[in-house]
Amino acid sequence: MSTALLGLDGVSKSYGAVAALRDVRLELRAGEAHALVGENGAGKSTLVKILAGVHQPDTGVLTFDGKPLVLGNPADARAAGIAVIYQEPTLFPDLTVAENIFMGRQPRRSLGRIDHAAVRARTRDLFDRLGVALDPDRPARGLSIADQQLVEIAKALSFDARVLVMDEPTAALSGVEVERLFGVARSLRDSGAAVLFISHRFDEIFALCQTITVLRDGQWVSTDAAADLTVDRVVRRMVGREVSSLFPKQDTKVRDVRLDVRGLSLAGWFQDVSFTVRGGEIVALAGLVGAGRSEVVRAIFGIDRYDAGEVHVDGRRLRAGDTDAAIAAGLALVPEDRRQQGLVMELSVERNQTLPRRWKLSTAGLLTGKAERAAARTWSERLQVKTSSLRAPVSTLSGGNQQKVVLAKWLATEPGVLIVDEPTRGIDVGTKAEVHRLLSALAADGVAVLMVSSELPEVLGMADRVLVMHEGRLTADIPRASADEESVMQAATGVGR
Amino acid sequence: MTRVQRQVILSKLGVFRELGILAALVVLIAVTALSNSRFLSAQSVKDLLLGSTVLALLAVGQTIVVITRNVDLSVGSVLGLSAFATATLLSGDSGLPVPVVAVVGVLIGAVCGLVNGTLIAAARVPALVVTLGTMYVFRGIDYTWATGKQINAADMPTGFLKLGTATVLGVPVLTMFAVVVLVIAAYYLASYRGGRELYAIGSEPDAARLSGIPVGKRVTAAFVASGALAGLAGVLHSARFGTVDANAGLGLELNVVAAVVVGGVAIFGGSGSVYGAALGAVLLTTIGSALPVLGINPFWQRAAVGALIIAAISLDRALVVRLSKALRARRNRG
Ligand SMILES: Nc1ncnc2c1ncn2[C@@H]1O[C@H](COP(=O)(O)OP(=O)(O)OP(=O)(O)O)[C@@H](O)[C@H]1O
Ligand SMILES: [Mg+2]
Numbered sequence: 140m141s142t143a144l145l146g147l148d149g150v151s152k153s154y155g156a157v158a159a160l161r162d163v164r165l166e167l168r169a170g171e172a173h174a175l176v177g178e179n180g181a182g183k184s185t186l187v188k189i190l191a192g193v194h195q196p197d198t199g200v201l202t203f204d205g206k207p208l209v210l211g212n213p214a215d216a217r218a219a220g221i222a223v224i225y226q227e228p229t230l231f232p233d234l235t236v237a238e239n240i241f242m243g244r245q246p247r248r249s250l251g252r253i254d255h256a257a258v259r260a261r262t263r264d265l266f267d268r269l270g271v272a273l274d275p276d277r278p279a280r281g282l283s284i285a286d287q288q289l290v291e292i293a294k295a296l297s298f299d300a301r302v303l304v305m306d307e308p309t310a311a312l313s314g315v316e317v318e319r320l321f322g323v324a325r326s327l328r329d330s331g332a333a334v335l336f337i338s339h340r341f342d343e344i345f346a347l348c349q350t351i352t353v354l355r356d357g358q359w360v361s362t363d364a365a366a367d368l369t370v371d372r373v374v375r376r377m378v379g380r381e382v383s384s385l386f387p388k389q390d391t392k393v394r395d396v397r398l399d400v401r402g403l404s405l406a407g408w409f410q411d412v413s414f415t416v417r418g419g420e421i422v423a424l425a426g427l428v429g430a431g432r433s434e435v436v437r438a439i440f441g442i443d444r445y446d447a448g449e450v451h452v453d454g455r456r457l458r459a460g461d462t463d464a465a466i467a468a469g470l471a472l473v474p475e476d477r478r479q480q481g482l483v484m485e486l487s488v489e490r491n492q493t494l495p496r497r498w499k500l501s502t503a504g505l506l507t508g509k510a511e512r513a514a515a516r517t518w519s520e521r522l523q524v525k526t527s528s529l530r531a532p533v534s535t536l537s538g539g540n541q542q543k544v545v546l547a548k549w550l551a552t553e554p555g556v557l558i559v560d561e562p563t564r565g566i567d568v569g570t571k572a573e574v575h576r577l578l579s580a581l582a583a584d585g586v587a588v589l590m591v592s593s594e595l596p597e598v599l600g601m602a603d604r605v606l607v608m609h610e611g612r613l614t615a616d617i618p619r620a621s622a623d624e625e626s627v628m629q630a631a632t633g634v635g636r
Numbered sequence: 637m638t639r640v641q642r643q644v645i646l647s648k649l650g651v652f653r654e655l656g657i658l659a660a661l662v663v664l665i666a667v668t669a670l671s672n673s674r675f676l677s678a679q680s681v682k683d684l685l686l687g688s689t690v691l692a693l694l695a696v697g698q699t700i701v702v703i704t705r706n707v708d709l710s711v712g713s714v715l716g717l718s719a720f721a722t723a724t725l726l727s728g729d730s731g732l733p734v735p736v737v738a739v740v741g742v743l744i745g746a747v748c749g750l751v752n753g754t755l756i757a758a759a760r761v762p763a764l765v766v767t768l769g770t771m772y773v774f775r776g777i778d779y780t781w782a783t784g785k786q787i788n789a790a791d792m793p794t795g796f797l798k799l800g801t802a803t804v805l806g807v808p809v810l811t812m813f814a815v816v817v818l819v820i821a822a823y824y825l826a827s828y829r830g831g832r833e834l835y836a837i838g839s840e841p842d843a844a845r846l847s848g849i850p851v852g853k854r855v856t857a858a859f860v861a862s863g864a865l866a867g868l869a870g871v872l873h874s875a876r877f878g879t880v881d882a883n884a885g886l887g888l889e890l891n892v893v894a895a896v897v898v899g900g901v902a903i904f905g906g907s908g909s910v911y912g913a914a915l916g917a918v919l920l921t922t923i924g925s926a927l928p929v930l931g932i933n934p935f936w937q938r939a940a941v942g943a944l945i946i947a948a949i950s951l952d953r954a955l956v957v958r959l960s961k962a963l964r965a966r967r968n969r970g
Binding site (some may be wrong): 191192193212213214216217225229230231232233234238242243245247251252253255278280281 | 829844
């Protein structure tokens with residue numbers, strides 16, 4: 140049980156001048172789940188990419204079953220039995236979900252032909268194990284982030300991996316899906332596989348993992364048994380100082396209704412959704428993956444249409460399907476799928492942050508660069524964006540730091556009604572508290588905040604009221620005083636109704 | 637419409653696209669035949685099929701390349717080179733049997749494709765640039781070799797020329813060749829790992845790399861296939877016309893790309909079928925011969941082809957946008 144299956148020793152990796160990993164060691168044992176934690180940009184995903192054969196380490200060695208292992212490309216890692224779930228989903232939008240899962244490893248029949256029926260059947264089996272209700276034959280195009288992650292998970296489970304590496308697989312998932320994933324991961328682990336798990340959610344880490352390794356600034360800090368650690372101790376090692384891991388919302392003066400949603404319906408995905416958000420209030424929209432939360436906020440913002448209902452902002456009715464009008468009315472939406480909808484990967488950090496505010500920052504229609512840089516610097520510092528330079532392309536940032544750039548971009552537009560879809564997905568503890576502090580400060584300034592979140596502690600800590608959706612309907616409106624884990628989960632799963 | 641129905645329809649979208657081209661083709665033929673009954677005479681149908689055959693063959697090869705998010709602009713030049721080589725070999729005293737010469741033509745094309753593929757995969761130069769360059773290079777080789785010569789039908793073995801005009805039940809033998817190639821290519825793309833991986837590469841190249849697909853190798857193979865098919869098209873070209881000079885296939889590449897696009901193959905890769913592309917080739921050829929019959933001025937013929945291309949691309953864009961909206965919004969649970 141305690142022999143190292145996969146080991147790294149003295150591994151370093153630099154991207155140009157940026158040292159992402161320095162002299163890192165790690166031992167994954169068979170039958171054990173190992174957590175890797177660290178701040179955004181600590182080097183976790185870089186380590187994952189080395190295990191996946193995507194990057195080759197500058198120095199250091201990998202060993203597998205005690206023998207040296209060289210991974211020249213992702214195919215080598217697969218052949219060695221290493222399955223990887225990357226932080227950003229890597230699907231083929233034009234191909235079906237089933238094909239995505241089995242690409243390059245499709246079951247075959249005579250003459251080497253793909254056995255399409257078997258591909259479909261095995262996908263269904265996997266989805267049953269994971270409790271996913273996706274159609275194997277639908278194209279991957281248009282899947283929500285959570286569904287994309289579920290497909291990635293199914294992909295990783297589809298081959299008999301001896302090592303399962305998961306880079307923030309749960310970031311967009313809610314409790315029920317996470318539990319199912321953990322069920323499958325535990326049974327893999329118990330049958331002798333080694334699991335490496337990365338997450339910024341500590342409850343998950345302690346629920347699944349026996350060992351915790353901490354990285355800070357690309358360097359190994361410690362490896363300990365989870366039983367010997369507490370959340371606070373882990374956080375202190377990650378950050379190198381004391382931070383509060385949660386920042387509860389301050390009490391504010393609740394003002395007039397700013398966002399008023401009446402009877403919003405879209406056949407097939409949500410029905411008769413009505414609620415209000417007042418200035419100074421933070422309202423959370425909770426529910427399981429697929430309950431229709433993101434769809435509702437997208438419809439409010441005008442990205443998608445709706446069949447019936449009305450949206451009013453500050454007393455004025457918004458035209459359906461018109462995002463420009465929504466922005467003009469003071470609405471801002473931080474979308475769920477940031478990579479697709481929130482960032483221009485090739486542009487620099489500062490350009491990305493100031494995109495929606497080009498006009499405000501320009502002199503006589505020209506972006507002078509100076510105002511742009513100053514604005515970008517302010518927000519990057521507030522959200523602790525870790526980048527070698529504000530001029531660096533966003534594509535070179537770590538996953539969590541990319542999220543911060545999008546968040547900064549929309550927070551800086553000074554909206555009257557702010558809708559955030561999973562505001563802290565992939566963001567580390569220190570910054571998470573900062574984001575919460577920011578949302579709270581915005582509310583105190585009279586902004587109405589609607590927050591979609593799958594993370595229960597965040598919902599309970601931040602929300603004045605919790606709206607819960609279940610299968611496209613609002614099933615509960617729980618005030619802060621009576622909101623707890625049980626009441627929210629009951630409404631979310633439709634129990635007791 | 638229930639969810640299930642919508643699902644079925646969405647998954648059949650590709651087939652709809654092909655049926656659309658087929659419908660356009662039928663309408664065009666019907667209208668033309670009504671105004672001039674000779675349009676459907678055996679001879680004119682045969683000419684139409686022969687005319688489509690070379691273009692369709694090239695379109696099949698081009699599709700294989702385009703679904704990987706690449707493009708091959710050198711196919712016209714490769715066809716010219718292969719046609720001239722075939723004609724030269726057959727007209728000399730080499731006495732080589734026709735099948736051997738045909739294989740040589742295909743091999744010449746495959747080597748040209750290998751050059752393209754290697755430059756693109758190894759040197760990481762965009763396909764548009766590489767094949768634009770090799771389009772001129774291959775044509776240049778052809779010119780240098782031919783030095784203004786022309787090889788005439790009289791110099792070629794009659795067996796070979798007969799092959800060019802022979803028909804079985806009114807269908808030209810050359811067309812049958814092309815159909816066999818078409819079916820094989822379609823089956824490979826749909827039912828073999830290598831074929832599916834081409835779609836994956838075109839759909840999301842980075843993801844393809846991360847899933848361990850040997851992207852460079854597959855893309856090179858796609859160019860070899862396109863080159864080999866252009867080589868085969870060159871052989872058919874010389875069998876059909878008998879007369880070959882260094883200008884064979886000049887400017888054909890744009891017709892091929894047009895056929896592929898009209899046939900519903902996404903120009904940014906990841907989707908489309910060789911059947912659609914072949915239908916696109918037939919449609920373009922038919923337009924070329926139907927519009928003069930209808931008495932339409934040649935300028936409008938070109939404009940019609942242009943409009944068709946723009947319409948096809950807009951339609952595909954619109955379909956993708958609608959599809960992703962429908963798919964995103966659909967929860968497809970349960
Ligand atoms: N392609 C790249 N080019 C340049 N620098 C990069 C590149 N990829 C990552 N980096 C840098 O390497 C460092 C480590 O990044 P990495 O993605 O490993 O962080 P991480 O621990 O996974 O963070 P997160 O929690 O945000 O996902 C960061 O400073 C990042 O900016
Ligand atoms: Mg990461």
